[in-house]
Amino acid sequence: MxxxxxxxxxxxxxxxxxxxxxxxxxxxxxxxxxxxxxxxxxxxxxxxxxxxxxxxxxxxxxxxxxxxxxxxxxxxxxxxxxxxxxxxxxxxxxxxxxxWSAVYETVPVVARSDLEIVQVQRRAKGCLGYVVADPRTEEAAVVDPTRHTERFRALADARDWEVVRVLDTHVHADHVSGGRRLADALDVPYHLGANARERDVTYEYEEIARNETVSVGGVSLKAVPTPGHTTDLTSYLVADAAVLTGDALFTDSVGRTELEFGDADADRGARLQHESLQRTLLALPDSLAVLPGHASVAADGTWSPTPPGQPVKARVGALRDRLPLLSLSEDAFVERLTASAPAKPPNYERVIAINRGRETVENETELTELELGPNNCAID
Known part of the structure; x- marks a missing residue:
């Protein structure tokens, strides 16, 4: 047999x-x-x-x-x-x-006496979530958890960290978020950026306004709105060490814009994206680590730019120097983003509806089938 x-x-x-x-x-x-x-x-x-x-x-x-x-x-x-x-x-x-879509890797990306950040990699889809902790107080926050919330809880439990808040960078289109469910299970605050009200999110959350800071122990997470990929996308500046950029900026590309804006209004999204990159993220210190919401996973399962199990990160200054998209003028950038969007993620409209609280799916098999396939949130 x-x-x-x-x-x-x-x-x-x-x-x-x-x-x-x-x-x-x-x-x-x-x-x-x-x-x-x-x-x-x-x-x-x-x-x-x-x-x-x-x-x-x-x-x-x-x-x-x-x-x-x-x-x-x-x-x-x-x-x-x-x-x-x-x-x-x-x-x-x-x-x-x-x-296979539920296989995960946990990779430390920042390890200091006053701050630890662990990257949680969903291998099949390239989704990246984070656990941010103050090792001195053993308090932690989870950012962009997938629906396999047990992976994030197990990571925190293994390190004796208490998760005291949960955050999402935006309403995701390629996978079902576990943020709301994890926060409910732990009875802790769940946060979205203030612009999430523009997405008509129906469930309860605590919004974080521009430049507002929340804390885990002595570690601060500052809300930095970076709309473009979506209107609600908010990056989080973690102390003086890193910025969690969601799908605004990856280590090998930038986020597409037409999943929310649609093809007819993609120009507006692309201009918002250019402004968020140039005036916000690229204005941060060159030494700051960019920790994105996704790695790139091709249809053949290959990762980019690093194999799974290795940190997916880059410095702000390094990305400014090596990504051609970041040196384009606004008009050239908009033309590039609107002219060559990749195939849309499978079932993205239903996934968005679930993440906005407009639709509920409890069946695990159905959820798995909704998410099957690689993420397609970056511009090729």
């Missing part, structure tokens, strides 16, 4: 560049939109004939083979067929791409 490989074990295999063939049994359109690095598409459904002709050239019965699908069903059937055909080392990725 085929063995089972957990998603975490799969991550370790990928990181080690292990010699293994990965066979993805999902339909071609699903595979093309999002798949594991190095995977081959072998579309297969239960009770179909063994797809010998669809197997990768050169695959040998002695090779290590992993099968994966959406949830682990059709991939198990293929693994059993491979086992029956004489393949000696076959295993199924448990839970398929559904459970």
């Amino acid at each position: 085929p063995a089972t490989t957990t998603p975490d074990e799969l991550a370790a295999l990928l990181d080690a560049d292990a010699d293994a063939a990965i066979l993805d049994t999902r339909p071609p359109e699903s595979f093309d939109a999002w798949h594991l690095p190095g995977a081959a598409n072998v579309p297969y459904k239960p009770n179909q004939p063994f797809p010998a002709d669809a197997l990768p050239d050169g695959l040998d019965t002695t090779d290590r083979v992993l099968t994966i699908c959406a949830k682990g069903t059709s991939s198990r059937f293929l693994a059993e067929e491979l086992d029956a055909a004489g393949y000696r080392d076959v295993s199924v990725v448990a839970g398929g791409m559904r459970d």
